[in-house]
Amino acid sequence: PTILAIESSCDETSAAVIRGGRVLSNIIATQAVHEQYGGVVPELASRAHQQNIIPVVTQALLTANVDKSELNAVAFTRGPGLLGALLVGCSFAKSFALGLGIPLIEVNHMQAHILAHFIDDPKPSFPFLCLTVSGGHTQIVRVNNYLDMQIIGQTTDDAVGEAFDKTAKMLGLPYPGGPMLDKTAAKGNPDAFEFPVGNMPEYNYSFSGIKTSVLYFLRDKVKENPDFVQENLADICASVQKTLIKTLLKKLVKASKDLGIKEVAIAGGVSANSGLRQALQDYAKKHNWNVYIPAFQYCTDNAAMIAMSAHFQYLKGDFATQYISPEPRLKF
Numbered sequence: 001p002t003i004l005a006i007e008s009s010c011d012e013t014s015a016a017v018i019r020g021g022r023v024l025s026n027i028i029a030t031q032a033v034h035e036q037y038g039g040v041v042p043e044l045a046s047r048a049h050q051q052n053i054i055p056v057v058t059q060a061l062l063t064a065n066v067d068k069s070e071l072n073a074v075a076f077t078r079g080p081g082l083l084g085a086l087l088v089g090c091s092f093a094k095s096f097a098l099g100l101g102i103p104l105i106e107v108n109h110m111q112a113h114i115l116a117h118f119i120d121d122p123k124p125s126f127p128f129l130c131l132t133v134s135g136g137h138t139q140i141v142r143v144n145n146y147l148d149m150q151i152i153g154q155t156t157d158d159a160v161g162e163a164f165d166k167t168a169k170m171l172g173l174p175y176p177g178g179p180m181l182d183k184t185a186a187k188g189n190p191d192a193f194e195f196p197v198g199n200m201p202e203y204n205y206s207f208s209g210i211k212t213s214v215l216y217f218l219r220d221k222v223k224e225n226p227d228f229v230q231e232n233l234a235d236i237c238a239s240v241q242k243t244l245i246k247t248l249l250k251k252l253v254k255a256s257k258d259l260g261i262k263e264v265a266i267a268g269g270v271s272a273n274s275g276l277r278q279a280l281q282d283y284a285k286k287h288n289w290n291v292y293i294p295a296f297q298y299c300t301d302n303a304a305m306i307a308m309s310a311h312f313q314y315l316k317g318d319f320a321t322q323y324i325s326p327e328p329r330l331k332f
């Protein structure tokens with residue numbers, strides 16, 4: 001099948017075309033409007049999606065060299081995400097599918113992050129464990145098949161992406177903070193400072209405490225030395241990043257041992273983190289894992305992953321009706 005897929009859950013407007021499971025185009029318009037506010041402003045995100053959606057879809061079809069008459073289905077992100085942002089993609093997809101007289105496919109954004117692993121080789125084999133780490137979620141998922149997944153552990157409060165972004169903000173790094181923190185950390189000593197992190201039962205996480213501990217740490221240090229942050233920026237970044245990664249991997253190791261699964265993947269925006277990618281490689285050697293790390297372009301939000309999920313759903317005959325609406329807290 002040839003499918004057009006649309007992603008609009010947060011602050012990237014993206015469209016992709018997939019044919020026979022092969023991604024032909026993946027156009028992403030990242031919204032710069034949020035930079036000046038240091039975070040995503042939902043109302044502004046909706047408006048930017050509304051402006052971007054037609055040019056982005058047009059470009060996706062052009063790049064793929066596919067005419068809309070060749071499409072077999074239109075897919076969109078139903079959730080989770082910001083309601084106003086999701087509405088733009090959902091409404092567009094519904095109208096487009098209705099106009100073309102072709103089926104509609106609703107995609108779960110978090111499942112799609114995982115299915116990004118099936119865009120390129122090497123592909124994980126089932127069952128595998130996926131640590132999904134993004135701006136809004138932190139999950140350990142047992143993936144039994146393309147569309148059969150179970151969350152076995154997750155964060156009880158903040159997502160790890162939030163911990164990255166909020167720490168970066170406290171350090172005065174520009175939005176979006178995660179990638180900047182990563183870059184700065186590369187020049188620092190990860191053992192310079194110690195930060196405590198919550199220990200939750202089973203395979204669960206807690207990342208709200210670390211931001212408070214960073215806040216108090218900085219407050220105390222700046223009292224002694226007003227230039228503390230500037231003088232130690234790289235070391236602070238490296239130390240916080242190390243703590244977050246250690247916490248993430250500890251539970252992943254536990255899950256892998258308990259379930260006896262050595263196929264291990266990471267997905268979501270934070271899987272672009274260079275420290276996490278390196279640490280996963282190191283753990284792979286130590287624990288005899290086969291690890292799967294997505295290409296950078298498929299870590300953060302993109303429509304190619306939505307298209308990949310839509311492809312498998314199409315083969316299963318999993319279609320939506322025109323009565324569908326977005327679900328900001330969509331679960332799986």
Ligand code: ATP
Nearest residue numbers: 134135136137161178179182269270272273300301
């Ligand atoms: P969700 O997928 O949970 O709905 P989202 O779509 O906003 O949330 P993604 O686009 O998947 O999230 O990921 C964005 C997050 O990834 C942000 O928190 C961002 O800071 C983080 N991120 C991106 N690159 C890096 C990096 N190199 N290091 C650390 N964090 C990063």
Ligand code: MG
Nearest residue numbers: 010011012301
């Ligand atoms: Mg984003």
Ligand code: FE
Nearest residue numbers: 134269300301
């Ligand atoms: Fe995402």
